[in-house]
Amino acid sequence: MDKKLVTLNINGKSVQANVHKKDTLLFVLREELGLKGAKYGCGTGDCGACKVIIDGEAKNACVTPAIRCEGKIITTIEGIGNTENPHPIQEAFVETHAVQCGFCTPGMVVSAKALLDRNSKPTREEIREALKNNICRCTGYEKIVDAIELAASKEVFDAEQM
Amino acid sequence: MLNKCENTPNASSSTSATCYQEQLLQDLEVSPSGEKLDYVGRSHKIDLGWQKATGEAVYLDDMEFHNLLHGRILRSNIAHGKIKSIDTSEAEKMPGVHAVVTYKNTSQVVFNGLVRSIDDDWPATEQIFSATIRQYGQPIAAVAADTVRQADEALKAITVDYEQLEPILDLEDAYSNRIKLYPEGNRLPETLKETGDLEQVFSQADNIIESKLDTPMIHHLSMETHVCVAHWDNEDKLTVWCPHQGVFGAQIVLSKIFQKPYADIRVIRTLMGGAFGVKVGIIAEPICAELSRLTKRPVKIRFDRKESMIGSWTRHSARLYLRAAIKDGRITGLDISEYLNSGPHCGGTHFIPVAQAGKLFKLYKFDAMRFHGMPVLTNTPLQGAMRGFGSPQLFTAIELLIDKIARELNEDPVQIREQYLFKPYDENPLSPEDVMGNCRSIDCLLEGAEAFSWQDELPVEGGYLYGKGVGVGLHGNGVAPHAPDLTGMTLYLHEDGSYVLSTGICDHGGGSYMLLAQIVGEILKVKPESIRIKKPDTENTPYDLGAYGSRNTWVGGNCAVKVANKMKDKLLQHAAWYFDTTPDQIEITHGSFTNSIDSETVSIRKLLNKVLYEKKERLIVSEYFSSQQNAGSYGAHFALVRIEKASGKVEVVRYLAAADVGKAINPKLVEGQLEGGIQMGLGYALSEEILLDEQGVPTNANLKRYHVFTADEMPKAIELKLIEKYEDYGPFGAKSIGEAATVPVASAIVNAISNALGGEVFEKIPIHKEEILERINKR
Numbered sequence: 002m003d004k005k006l007v008t009l010n011i012n013g014k015s016v017q018a019n020v021h022k023k024d025t026l027l028f029v030l031r032e033e034l035g036l037k038g039a040k041y042g043c044g045t046g047d048c049g050a051c052k053v054i055i056d057g058e059a060k061n062a063c064v065t066p067a068i069r070c071e072g073k074i075i076t077t078i079e080g081i082g083n084t085e086n087p088h089p090i091q092e093a094f095v096e097t098h099a100v101q102c103g104f105c106t107p108g109m110v111v112s113a114k115a116l117l118d119r120n121s122k123p124t125r126e127e128i129r130e131a132l133k134n135n136i137c138r139c140t141g142y143e144k145i146v147d148a149i150e151l152a153a154s155k156e157v158f159d160a161e162q163m
Numbered sequence: 164m165l166n167k168c169e170n171t172p173n174a175s176s177s178t179s180a181t182c183y184q185e186q187l188l189q190d191l192e193v194s195p196s197g198e199k200l201d202y203v204g205r206s207h208k209i210d211l212g213w214q215k216a217t218g219e220a221v222y223l224d225d226m227e228f229h230n231l232l233h234g235r236i237l238r239s240n241i242a243h244g245k246i247k248s249i250d251t252s253e254a255e256k257m258p259g260v261h262a263v264v265t266y267k268n269t270s271q272v273v274f275n276g277l278v279r280s281i282d283d284d285w286p287a288t289e290q291i292f293s294a295t296i297r298q299y300g301q302p303i304a305a306v307a308a309d310t311v312r313q314a315d316e317a318l319k320a321i322t323v324d325y326e327q328l329e330p331i332l333d334l335e336d337a338y339s340n341r342i343k344l345y346p347e348g349n350r351l352p353e354t355l356k357e358t359g360d361l362e363q364v365f366s367q368a369d370n371i372i373e374s375k376l377d378t379p380m381i382h383h384l385s386m387e388t389h390v391c392v393a394h395w396d397n398e399d400k401l402t403v404w405c406p407h408q409g410v411f412g413a414q415i416v417l418s419k420i421f422q423k424p425y426a427d428i429r430v431i432r433t434l435m436g437g438a439f440g441v442k443v444g445i446i447a448e449p450i451c452a453e454l455s456r457l458t459k460r461p462v463k464i465r466f467d468r469k470e471s472m473i474g475s476w477t478r479h480s481a482r483l484y485l486r487a488a489i490k491d492g493r494i495t496g497l498d499i500s501e502y503l504n505s506g507p508h509c510g511g512t513h514f515i516p517v518a519q520a521g522k523l524f525k526l527y528k529f530d531a532m533r534f535h536g537m538p539v540l541t542n543t544p545l546q547g548a549m550r551g552f553g554s555p556q557l558f559t560a561i562e563l564l565i566d567k568i569a570r571e572l573n574e575d576p577v578q579i580r581e582q583y584l585f586k587p588y589d590e591n592p593l594s595p596e597d598v599m600g601n602c603r604s605i606d607c608l609l610e611g612a613e614a615f616s617w618q619d620e621l622p623v624e625g626g627y628l629y630g631k632g633v634g635v636g637l638h639g640n641g642v643a644p645h646a647p648d649l650t651g652m653t654l655y656l657h658e659d660g661s662y663v664l665s666t667g668i669c670d671h672g673g674g675s676y677m678l679l680a681q682i683v684g685e686i687l688k689v690k691p692e693s694i695r696i697k698k699p700d701t702e703n704t705p706y707d708l709g710a711y712g713s714r715n716t717w718v719g720g721n722c723a724v725k726v727a728n729k730m731k732d733k734l735l736q737h738a739a740w741y742f743d744t745t746p747d748q749i750e751i752t753h754g755s756f757t758n759s760i761d762s763e764t765v766s767i768r769k770l771l772n773k774v775l776y777e778k779k780e781r782l783i784v785s786e787y788f789s790s791q792q793n794a795g796s797y798g799a800h801f802a803l804v805r806i807e808k809a810s811g812k813v814e815v816v817r818y819l820a821a822a823d824v825g826k827a828i829n830p831k832l833v834e835g836q837l838e839g840g841i842q843m844g845l846g847y848a849l850s851e852e853i854l855l856d857e858q859g860v861p862t863n864a865n866l867k868r869y870h871v872f873t874a875d876e877m878p879k880a881i882e883l884k885l886i887e888k889y890e891d892y893g894p895f896g897a898k899s900i901g902e903a904a905t906v907p908v909a910s911a912i913v914n915a916i917s918n919a920l921g922g923e924v925f926e927k928i929p930i931h932k933e934e935i936l937e938r939i940n941k942r
Contacts, residue, residue: 040436
């Protein structure tokens with residue numbers, strides 16, 4: 002009826018999903034594709050728990066219509082790293098105690114990844130600015146900023162961009 | 164500076180011992196008994212850190228359930244009134260709909276969702292659904308359907324006809340009983356506590372200084388919204404999964420609502436995406452259970468953000484009136500009256516003033532003090548436990564008054580506080596049996612002031628005003644003596660030497676499980692990361708009262724010490740049996756036991772297998788711990804603010820928190836609590852408030868309009884100073900920090916703003932830039 006078969010490029014793979022015109026990308030990721038790393042936090046694009054990278058920019062999947070994502074390159078937290086093979090940003094989050102309840106953490110890591118991909122050596126101010134759409138209620142952000150600074154210091158991003 | 168070793172209990176006998184302990188504790192790697200510490204005092208990484216950082220951690224909303232239905236709730240759009248009629252017949256016929264519930268087909272048991280024991284006779288007015296509406300957003304009906312979308316469509320087909328009544332929203336108006344929410348009125352049990360001769364002190368005063376403070380409803384905003392799955396199965400057993408702070412309390416309330424034995428109700432705690440007090444009570448669980456009872460299928464209800472904000476509870480808003488008696492330039496008396504908002508039901512609100520009084524009399528020593536707490540029922544959203552349980556309201560009000568007095572007496576804010584703060588082991592004037600313990604508020608104040616360079620001149624910059632402020636406060640450790648402060652743990656030792664710690668304690672996300680593992684690991688010489696934690700489940704873990712009241716470190720930590728020591732004793736006995744010697748000859752090391760007589764060693768694996776097959780015994784030990792003491796966790800916070808004259812915008816440029824933690828079992832976890840507490844306190848001072856219109860309808864229940872501090876708005880420099888002076892009753896000397904972390908924040912910020920504005924007095928928080936600009940323009 003109101004559904005349409007769309008092809009999405011997620012974490013380097015082409016996947017198909019039967020999408021309702023009102024379905025958000027977050028709904029499709031979680032309920033249709035089983036990618037549960039992005040979280041529902043507000044549904045209004047204000048907390049960042051659902052961040053994914055779309056064409057290089059960190060976006061809130063909870064306010065992004067899935068139907069408009071065809072042809073775009075999407076990276077979710079699952080595409081950044083996993084417990085077997087974590088990304089340096091994820092290592093830095095654990096290393097600096099930037100994780101507490103963990104519910105905002107995937108969104109934070111995604112925002113950090115998008116930032117470091119375009120600016121491999123951000124200042125603390127630039128890190129804070131890049132996180133202004135990600136709410137954390139546990140950590141006061143201090144150790145999250147530390148984590149991203151530490152990840153940047155590992156100089157892996159220069160290599161990735163080359 | 165305070166002499167560290169004055170004022171110890173039984174000074175003649177224990178002074179030197181206490182001094183010795185303190186000296187030892189200067190070195191973080193040494194226990195009070197002089198043992199080298201392997202794990203306690205070190206920053207082990209949080210439980211499930213890798214899973215959380217990679218998005219692999221499984222929260223309830225991520226779990227798969229076979230045959231799951233989705234529940235959604237219809238909520239009232241008025242704050243006070245009655246349902247004249249409700250029609251669900253169309254909704255019941257909608258595609259995908261399996262059940263519709265209202266007050267007509269559900270349990271009508273009247274309950275209090277916060278009771279801790281079946282015998283608690285707390286004021287009970289809650290029902291799953293009721294025809295009487297007492298707050299905006301009250302559940303009216305709920306639908307279970309195959310999909311969330313179908314459930315939402317069905318809600319739209321339910322028609323409700325209301326009779327609207329005038330809401331009662333102001334606290335003093337509610338106290339007057341002009342409009343009664345209930346036939347018996349709006350007043351909840353009051354608290355009145357007094358020390359000294361207040362009347363005399365005030366009658367002899369040279370001067371009386373008064374103040375007032377209104378504090379807001381703020382929301383916890385755990386990033387995970389409320390979520391619950393209930394399955395009322397075809398054996399008539401109810402299983403509930405939820406990120407709940409107290410599964411045993413939930414079991415008790417559900418048992419009462421559904422008149423079912425505990426054995427037929429199982430509550431399982433799922434990984435918690437933050438709590439801060441908002442996941443203690445019964446919220447979506449009974450509705451979920453009713454939908455499952457009718458369908459015999461598991462039903463999930465996950466709140467959206469607005470529902471979480473208005474359909475759970477907020478921190479209690481309060482109005483405090485204070486007056487201080489001044490005689491010969493000294494503060495001699497303090498008198499506080501507080502109206503406290505409970506919203507439409509009591510919950511645990513009547514305990515807020517009790518808890519406040521328990522802490523108030525442990526901060527400043529005046530000749531006479533009185534506290535009168537008056538909780539009232541209103542038509543606002545429900546109010547309930549939130550990080551600090553009354554302490555942020557109370558100590559913000561007191562600390563603003565202390566600064567007002569300091570200005571009038573022309574005294575320095577740090578020096579005036581130093582004169583009145585309690586010293587370690589002072590007697591509690593309200594109830595001597597409720598010990599003060601090794602309270603280190605003065606250390607926090609003075610060491611914090613020194614580290615902050617309190618005496619330095621304020622910066623001068625064109626277009627800006629600078630101000631500095633200090634705030635002191637405390638929170639408790641557990642709920643003694645007001646409730647049986649009980650927790651149990653079972654420790655399993657497998658024959659290969661691996662441990663499982665089973666606990667009813669819920670880790671909210673702050674790292675309590677690692678802390679417990681560090682304690683057990685320290686005593687048994689086993690790596691904390693290797694200890695598996697079996698998490699709260701009413702069917703499979705020992706009892707715990709609930710993860711609130713800053714109990715996890717204090718009560719949980721002590722229970723972990725107890726159960727680990729019991730296991731250690733057993734192991735030593737078995738090793739002594741193995742070597743045919745006495746337990747005192749055995750040395751326990753990582754993974755093995757050594758007979759000190761001949762240095763013969765046996766591995767834990769070999770010993771335990773021999774014990775299993777020859778003594779026919781497995782190593783499973785259980786212990787319960789009930790805390791009898793409730794020390795204070797003190798803090799002194801310092802803020803430097805910069806106010807833009809043109810806009811009134813406040814920037815906190817520097818912040819320092821000194822915290823009396825006894826002993827940091829895991830320093831990085833302590834820092835995390837403080838930094839998070841500061842974020843929450845900044846919002847309390849400057850931005851957070853759920854606003855209602857004159858009809859009691861919330862106008863900003865979303866994250867666009869309700870503003871919490873984001874990374875770019877935080878102070879650029881946050882400094883933390885941990886005061887580790889060892890608390891006698893704490894596990895390894897430790898005290899709580901989770902709630903204490905946020906108590907002094909708002910007062911430090913507001914006092915700094917007042918300082919910047921030449922002593923302006925504020926009678927309401929949060930303070931918005933518009934109000935500051937108005938004050939600047941008036942000057």
